[in-house]
Amino acid sequence: xxxxxxxxxxxxxxxxxxxxxxxxxxxxxxxxxxxxxxxxxxxxxxxxxxxxxxxxxxxxxxxxxxxxxxxxxxxxxxxxxxxxxxxxxxxxxxxxxxxxxxxxxxxxxxxxxxxxxxxxxxxxxxxxxxxxxxxxxxxxxxxxxxxxxxxxxxxxxxxxxxxxxxxxxxxxxxxxxxxxxxxxxxxxxxxxxxxxxxxxxxxxxxxxxxxxxxxxxxxxxxxxxxxxxxxxxxxxxxxxxxxxxxxxxxxxxxxxxxxxxxxxxxxxxxxxxxxxxxxxxxxxxxxxxxxxxxxxxxxxxxxxxxxxxxxxxxxxxxxxxxxxxxxxxxxxxxxxxxxxxxxxxxxxxxxxxxxxxxxxxxxxxxxxxxxxxxxxxxxxxxxxxxxxxxxxxxx
Amino acid sequence: xxxxxxxxxxxxxxxxxxxxxxxxxxxxxxxxxxxxxxxxxxxxxxxxxxxxxxxxxxxxxxxxxxxxxxxxxxxxxxxxxxxxxxxxxxxxxxxxxxxxxxxxxxxxxxxxxxxxxxxxxxxxxxxxxxxxxxxxxxxxxxxxxxxxxxxxxxxxxxxxxxxxxxxxxxxxxxxxxxxxxxxxxxxxxxxxxxxxxxxxxxxxxxxxxxxxxxxxxxxxxxxxxxxxxxxxxxxxxxxxxxxxxxx
Ligand SMILES: Nc1ncnc2c1ncn2[C@@H]1O[C@H](COP(=O)(O)OP(=O)(O)OP(=O)(O)O)[C@@H](O)[C@H]1O
Ligand SMILES: [Mg+2]
Numbered sequence: 001x002x003x004x005x006x007x008x009x010x011x012x013x014x015x016x017x018x019x020x021x022x023x024x025x026x027x028x029x030x031x032x033x034x035x036x037x038x039x040x041x042x043x044x045x046x047x048x049x050x051x052x053x054x055x056x057x058x059x060x061x062x063x064x065x066x067x068x069x070x071x072x073x074x075x076x077x078x079x080x081x082x083x084x085x086x087x088x089x090x091x092x093x094x095x096x097x098x099x100x101x102x103x104x105x106x107x108x109x110x111x112x113x114x115x116x117x118x119x120x121x122x123x124x125x126x127x128x129x130x131x132x133x134x135x136x137x138x139x140x141x142x143x144x145x146x147x148x149x150x151x152x153x154x155x156x157x158x159x160x161x162x163x164x165x166x167x168x169x170x171x172x173x174x175x176x177x178x179x180x181x182x183x184x185x186x187x188x189x190x191x192x193x194x195x196x197x198x199x200x201x202x203x204x205x206x207x208x209x210x211x212x213x214x215x216x217x218x219x220x221x222x223x224x225x226x227x228x229x230x231x232x233x234x235x236x237x238x239x240x241x242x243x244x245x246x247x248x249x250x251x252x253x254x255x256x257x258x259x260x261x262x263x264x265x266x267x268x269x270x271x272x273x274x275x276x277x278x279x280x281x282x283x284x285x286x287x288x289x290x291x292x293x294x295x296x297x298x299x300x301x302x303x304x305x306x307x308x309x310x311x312x313x314x315x316x317x318x319x320x321x322x323x324x325x326x327x328x329x330x331x332x333x334x335x336x337x338x339x340x341x342x343x344x345x346x347x348x349x350x351x352x353x354x355x356x357x358x359x360x361x362x363x364x365x366x367x368x369x370x371x372x373x374x375x376x377x378x379x380x381x382x383x384x385x386x387x388x389x390x391x392x393x394x395x
Numbered sequence: 396x397x398x399x400x401x402x403x404x405x406x407x408x409x410x411x412x413x414x415x416x417x418x419x420x421x422x423x424x425x426x427x428x429x430x431x432x433x434x435x436x437x438x439x440x441x442x443x444x445x446x447x448x449x450x451x452x453x454x455x456x457x458x459x460x461x462x463x464x465x466x467x468x469x470x471x472x473x474x475x476x477x478x479x480x481x482x483x484x485x486x487x488x489x490x491x492x493x494x495x496x497x498x499x500x501x502x503x504x505x506x507x508x509x510x511x512x513x514x515x516x517x518x519x520x521x522x523x524x525x526x527x528x529x530x531x532x533x534x535x536x537x538x539x540x541x542x543x544x545x546x547x548x549x550x551x552x553x554x555x556x557x558x559x560x561x562x563x564x565x566x567x568x569x570x571x572x573x574x575x576x577x578x579x580x581x582x583x584x585x586x587x588x589x590x591x592x593x594x595x596x597x598x599x600x601x602x603x604x605x606x607x608x609x610x611x612x613x614x615x616x617x618x619x620x621x622x623x624x625x626x627x628x629x630x631x632x633x634x635x636x637x638x639x640x641x642x
Contacts, residue, residue, distance in 0.1 A: 303506065
């Protein structure tokens with residue numbers, strides 16, 4: 001090893017406090033970014049995941065301004081011919097009034113969102129059925145699944161209870177059915193159908209007087225990367241229908257936009273954290289330089305040029321940056337691993353969608369390394385200002 | 396080999412201006428062992444800094460091996476110091492982050508442009524450490540050896556690039572008498588063995604015995620005395636014997 005890297009290393013390593021302080025500064029900067037990513041990107045991805053899983057799939061097909069009149073079979077079989085499509089499920093939505101008689105008392109709820117599903121298709125395209133905490137899905141036509149909040153508002157409706165559901169049909173007539181509660185839906189994080197009532201789509205069609213009509217189709221891809229291509233193909237294949245087909249990102253754009261700028265801001269805060277790490281490095285290196293005044297003088301007396309002194313301290317900055325980036329990235333990855341393995345959840349409810357974004361991890365490590373090197377420039381420059389007479393100074 | 400001509404050094408500005416050295420002129424020839432003596436604050440260190448090219452004179456010239464060093468820039472001076480001069484200070488001579496061996500190798504590595512190159516510097520450094528009796532301490536960190544050992548290591552370091560002159564500022568100033576004597580013996584033996592030029596500032600004249608020349612600094616002026624052993628004992632009081640070398 002040349003004398004410059006050797007001195008860069010030893011001057012740092014022989015002062016434990018400086019070494020630990022400088023490395024910790026970089027580490028914390030990186031860790032903050034990783035933790036932010038796990039929590040906020042994880043939250044964002046969890047919301048996207050839940051919107052997709054519960055409501056839109058990877059592609060959502062609707063009609064421009066009305067109901068879809070093409071048959072379930074026609075639309076579903078078109079999609080399912082494509083090997084990159086996993087499943088397709090029709091859905092129909094409305095708003096209902098619902099009441100229950102419990103212990104001789106009538107409890108009524110108005111304006112409850114109601115969704116009609118084809119249970120056999122739905123369990124393949126959506127995970128709503130997995131949120132049924134008691135009972136089963138709406139396999140029977142006279143059954144209904146209550147969101148846990150709806151059940152609570154209905155005075156604690158339970159599986160086996162019978163409820164009356166009232167809907168206004170397309171002609172303005174009130175249609176009432178007595179249905180049996182087959183299950184209660186409760187999703188982690190409450191992003192599912194906790195505030196919704198689910199019933200068999202054919203029952204709902206019947207009540208709405210919309211035989212064979214559908215509100216939307218949610219398409220679950222086997223290969224999510226093909227979603228946009230399949231969507232385009234679909235629209236080209238049905239040019240005369242007024243279909244609207246959107247990928248999940250397009251469909252939930254409005255919902256996610258605000259969230260994204262929030263994440264951008266939190267990332268900014270992370271980068272500011274990194275900047276303050278850089279200031280910590282400046283301080284620590286200035287301490288090292290000030291403590292080595294005489295030794296730098298000796299080096300200069302022995303013939304080291306200003307440039308050599310500069311190189312020594314910049315190398316030291318690189319060392320701090322490299323160790324800090326290494327330790328910080330390791331710490332960040334450990335945290336990410338922990339979050340993933342323990343299925344960490346936000347607010348103790350919504351399970352975060354934890355992922356490793358290698359490009360971002362690398363970018364964070366490189367940024368903090370570069371910042372450490374930049375931070376070392378000023379102390380290095382100051383070190384070059386020390387003069388060789390320092391070597392001979394008495395005291 | 397070294398010629399100082401009218402070397403003057405002032406510190407500070409205007410009313411706080413201190414002229415530490417006034418028109419010092421003298422020559423030093425190859426192989427000479429020269430002592431610089433004088434009262435505290437008389438300008439000895441300042442003189443050594445001038446001929447050691449550690450700081451530049453306010454006026455006057457220092458010519459070493461025919462090179463007018465006042466014409467050199469910062470990098471040129473650094474290279475000159477590296478190849479032609481060796482330094483031994485009063486204390487804290489060594490870089491404490493390095494081992495004794497690494498300290499001794501340092502001027503050679505600096506000369507090599509900073510990159511590790513071959514085994515030669517290491518072998519030469521070990522050889523020098525053997526000659527100063529520090530073989531056993533080679534791998535020790537510089538802050539783990541005694542003051543006398545550190546001075547011997549500094550002398551070894553001062554010799555590694557085979558310099559024209561080794562400059563020492565009170566090399567025994569921080570040592571007990573036993574260590575002082577051994578450091579002085581080392582310098583004098585080395586001077587004789589290698590025909591190495593030494594310029595040594597000291598308050599401990601008695602340790603050095605007979606030397607080639609003694610330069611006295613008094614209030615920034617340089618005087619020279621013939622180092623006649625018969626009168627050496629009397630020099631301390633015989634200020635009248637001092638004669639100014641040049642006006
Ligand atoms: N950097 C400086 N700035 C201002 N004045 C200085 C500086 N260095 C030395 N001096 C002054 O110059 C004069 C000579 O100082 P110098 O250090 O050369 O003396 P010295 O003979 O080496 O003394 P000592 O025997 O105590 O080491 C003194 O008056 C001192 O105060
Ligand atoms: Mg002095």
